[in-house]
Amino acid sequence: MPELPEVETIARALRPQLIGKRIVEADVRWARTVAAPSARKFKEQIQGQKIVEVSRRAKFLNIQLTPIRDPQGKAYNLLIHLRMSGDLLIKRGKIKPEKHDRLILTLAPLRLPQNSKNLGGEKKEYLIFNDTRKFGRVWLTDDLEKVLGRLGPEPLSGDFTSGWLYNSLRSRHRQLKPLLLDQTFLAGLGNIYTDEALHTAKLHPRALSDSVTTGQAERLHHAIQTILQEGIRRNGASIDWVYRGGDFQNHFRVYGRDGEPCPVCGTTIQKIIVGQRGTHICPNCQKG
Ligand SMILES: [Zn+2]
Numbered sequence: 001m002p003e004l005p006e007v008e009t010i011a012r013a014l015r016p017q018l019i020g021k022r023i024v025e026a027d028v029r030w031a032r033t034v035a036a037p038s039a040r041k042f043k044e045q046i047q048g049q050k051i052v053e054v055s056r057r058a059k060f061l062n063i064q065l066t067p068i069r070d071p072q073g074k075a076y077n078l079l080i081h082l083r084m085s086g087d088l089l090i091k092r093g094k095i096k097p098e099k100h101d102r103l104i105l106t107l108a109p110l111r112l113p114q115n116s117k118n119l120g121g122e123k124k125e126y127l128i129f130n131d132t133r134k135f136g137r138v139w140l141t142d143d144l145e146k147v148l149g150r151l152g153p154e155p156l157s158g159d160f161t162s163g164w165l166y167n168s169l170r171s172r173h174r175q176l177k178p179l180l181l182d183q184t185f186l187a188g189l190g191n192i193y194t195d196e197a198l199h200t201a202k203l204h205p206r207a208l209s210d211s212v213t214t215g216q217a218e219r220l221h222h223a224i225q226t227i228l229q230e231g232i233r234r235n236g237a238s239i240d241w242v243y244r245g246g247d248f249q250n251h252f253r254v255y256g257r258d259g260e261p262c263p264v265c266g267t268t269i270q271k272i273i274v275g276q277r278g279t280h281i282c283p284n285c286q287k288g
Helices: 004-018 039-046 144-148 162-170 176-181 191-200 214-233
Strands: 021-028 034-036 049-057 060-067 077-081 086-092 101-109 125-131 137-141 270-274 277-281
Touching (some): 004 049, 004 060, 021 039, 039 137, 077 086, 191 277
Parallel strands (some): 034 137
Antiparallel strands (some): 021 101, 049 060, 060 077, 077 137, 086 125, 270 277
């Protein structure tokens, strides 16, 4: 499942291809892909909007829109959560929908060439949301808070400081790994980057959050930011999902490396279960 670095990579790749494009129409091919509003309203409201920005909040892609014809009209955000198997593709020319295409947005340049009466097939572009397992969702909303309001801070933003992390860990009584995976606590981390950050910080995933010292919180804060930045620098990890571009999977410290030596001390990496999630640790480095 894509985590913060993978979604950030996708946003960066889509941005130059989507900004300035007009949404001609939406083909909702599986209604439940649209979490809100109804598929019918979704099609009505998204038509004729222009894409002005592509960004990310937590594991959500945020495609910001603005109405073209009616300056007083509502500006919407198209939020996309890829979940387990969601994939976004841009195709050009004539297309034939694939079996697992759940949503197809027809795009066009904002200004048509002067001599074109209508939009010829070769001018069309499509943003396609393909999702084999159907867990992915999209929202069209003019109120971001409704969808994103409960999320914790962005780990690469100024809101995420080691002081904030220390106080927030101390005010809860939970095991570190499930707490870090909780998107209302901190946004964007999933199984891979949590295991990597805890190993980097030399903290055990089952350690209780209210037992963490200031020094350990500082280490964890630094580890989370370092690991996420490295993930983004390597275009994310391409593992057990459709995203293909990344290289971070070749640089994992512990994730998926059970039975192999710890890169720090050589002890054999173990796979354990913490909060129902497969978790990779070095039993020697992560005693705290
Ligand atoms: Zn070790």
